[in-house]
Amino acid sequence: MSFSKSLFSSNNQNTYRKIYNPVDKILPSDDLSIVNKYDKHALTVIDNRYISAVARKKYEKVPQEYLEYVKLYMIIRSIKYKTQNKTLLLFLKIVEDALVASINSYTIYSENVMLRIDKINLEKKIEEILSDKNNVTLQMMNTSGQLKITKTFKMKAIFNYYILLFGMPGYGVGFDPVRIAFLEETLRKNGINPYK
Numbered sequence: 001m002s003f004s005k006s007l008f009s010s011n012n013q014n015t016y017r018k019i020y021n022p023v024d025k026i027l028p029s030d031d032l033s034i035v036n037k038y039d040k041h042a043l044t045v046i047d048n049r050y051i052s053a054v055a056r057k058k059y060e061k062v063p064q065e066y067l068e069y070v071k072l073y074m075i076i077r078s079i080k081y082k083t084q085n086k087t088l089l090l091f092l093k094i095v096e097d098a099l100v101a102s103i104n105s106y107t108i109y110s111e112n113v114m115l116r117i118d119k120i121n122l123e124k125k126i127e128e129i130l131s132d133k134n135n136v137t138l139q140m141m142n143t144s145g146q147l148k149i150t151k152t153f154k155m156k157a158i159f160n161y162y163i164l165l166f167g168m169p170g171y172g173v174g175f176d177p178v179r180i181a182f183l184e185e186t187l188r189k190n191g192i193n194p195y196k
Contacts, residue, residue, distance in 0.1 A: 032088070034079065034082045034083055035079060038075070039075060039078075039079050042071075042072050042075040042076070043076075043095060045072060046072055046076075046095060046098070046099050049061075049062075049063055050062055050063065050072075050098070050099055050102040050103075051095075051098045051099070051102055053102065054098075054101065054102045054105045058178075059105055059106055059109035060106075060109070060178055060179055060181075060182030061178055062102050062103065062105065062106040064106065064185075069099070069103060072099060073096065073099060073100075076092055076095055076096045076099070077096075079092055080092050080093075080096075110182075110186050110189075113165060113183070113186055114186060114190050116164075116165060117161055117165075117187070117190075117192070120161070120164055156194065156195045156196065157187065157192065157193065157194055157195070157196050158180060158183055158184055158187065158194035158195060159175065161183055161187070161194075162175055162179060162180065162183055165183075166179055
């Protein structure tokens with residue numbers, strides 16, 4: 001290899017060229033100049049919005065904008081094509097795999113929530129079937145005694161599922177809007193009216 005310096009720019013950065021092909025540029029191992037500000041922004045978005053959500057087990061917060069996901073994926077690929085630095089390539093492969101894993105984690109989490117909802121519905125059906133078998137209707141004629149009136153209310157499906165899946169929110173805290181939005185989307189995708 002030989003040492004070369006550009007005559008056309010004031011950039012004093014050293015690069016190395018292969019002797020058998022002086023046009024082919026090899027970046028020094030610590031050169032990250034190929035990662036421009038847009039690439040850095042994309043990597044930050046991947047870390048903050050995708051990887052961190054999965055690391056904190058907040059799977060419902062993983063973005064589901066498919067076009068954004070593809071754009072970020074393609075940015076990683078474009079950075080990979082600009083370098084031969086093995087360390088940087090390894091880092092980019094880890095980021096790329098983590099991005100894909102976060103999308104897969106969201107999908108698995110959604111499917112898990114739907115399976116839990118299906119299980120709850122099946123348990124309710126079994127309970128209804130068994131309770132109807134054990135009911136006996138009695139007619140009472142001359143009766144006396146006390147009468148007790150109770151009022152019951154039925155919450156919308158989305159709130160019932162929220163409580164069953166995530167527990168009752170603390171006093172004064174309320175339902176987590178991100179989880180409500182996630183549940184609403186998951187229920188609608190599976191043909192369940194969340195506000196029935």
